[in-house]
Amino acid sequence: MAFKDTLLEGLNFNLSEEHLAVKEAARDFAQNELLPGILERDNEQKFDPKLLKRMGELGFMGMMVSPEYGGGGMDTVSYVLAMEELSKVDASASVMVSVNNSLVCYGLEAYGTEEQKQKYLTRLASGEIVGAFCLSEPEAGSDATSQHTTAEDKGEHYLVNGTKNWITNGGISSVCLVIAQTHPELKHKGINCLIVEKGWDGFAVGKKEDKMGIRASDTHSLMFSDVKVPKENRIGADGFGFKFAMSTLNGGRIGIAAQALGIAAGAFELSLKYAQERKAFGKPIFEHQAIQFKLAEMATKIEAARLLVYKAARLKDEHKDYVEAAAMAKLFASDVAMWATTEAVQIHGGYGYVKEYHVERMMRDAKITQIYEGTSEIQKLVIARELIR
Structure with missing residues (x-):
């Protein structure tokens, strides 16, 4: 296997x-x-x-x-x-x-x-x-095959219509890679990826999303109304768009796994420092076994996540199949990030619940790593498929 x-x-x-x-x-x-x-x-x-x-x-x-x-x-x-x-x-x-x-x-x-x-x-x-990568839509999140944004072939150009949701860098990007359906009868084999420039007629930026976490990142909806995109801005052959999206997402999962790892590691570093400074019952809380056990488990799980992330990165660098490794890294590291940041808040006690000590923000930031660039449930499907491939 x-x-x-x-x-x-x-x-x-x-x-x-x-x-x-x-x-x-x-x-x-x-x-x-x-x-x-x-x-x-x-x-x-x-x-x-x-x-x-x-x-x-x-x-x-x-x-x-x-x-x-x-x-x-x-x-x-x-x-x-x-x-x-x-x-x-x-x-x-x-x-x-x-x-x-x-x-x-x-x-x-x-x-x-x-x-x-x-x-x-x-x-x-x-x-x-x-740049921005435009795949998700109001009705096409995990099901990336259900593209409602269309790219109608007009000979010398495509005419793009539709809406993309939750686009990171959506408001500040100058160039967008837009996944759109050209041949509905071919389903996912009829999808294309087009390079669309900000400022072209019919291209509008929607409201900025008011998010729970990663709040300073630029996340918008993007709207396309009869946007003319020249044929030379299509990436790959006609119908290559879905394969393009899946290939780039495989590598993207390594980046998000590393992000999740960093969030967890950052929360751990703050918690370890706090535990050595904060005193309770006459001694630093690090000397209490309950806190020691939390930190020991955090360190162990973070190290395990780090090894999975490094493995996926190394396989990619060696031009070996890294699909399974990337999915495993993202699945595990994102779960560790969510768990470790919650523990960090607990270790900080009341201070952990206020913004000044940072860990509450990290807990909010961690959640998205289980969702974007493929939810945890999608990662499990990918891993299961790879096990019997």
């Missing part, structure tokens, strides 16, 4: 000096530049454009893109190391990085034409512009 065949693959987790440098750079940026002002960004539901520009300058927006197209040319392991460190502090920032890297840049570099790469990828990889 697939699980047995791949169990020991991708387990070389020795980090190079380059890996450690990426990790340190991401941690420094998160602690010194993201952390100040994070409470205000969460309350105001706004991400500072200066910070977004800074992430581009530091190379976080196109980490895995070839230097030929303005990217960092790094491997997936470097990417998940950066995602973990960013997510320890600010999951709103890391999801912007994840979408631009895992879905938009990856999709364009893997499947786009040379003209598309020169026109769009170089600017996306450098952080000059930001």
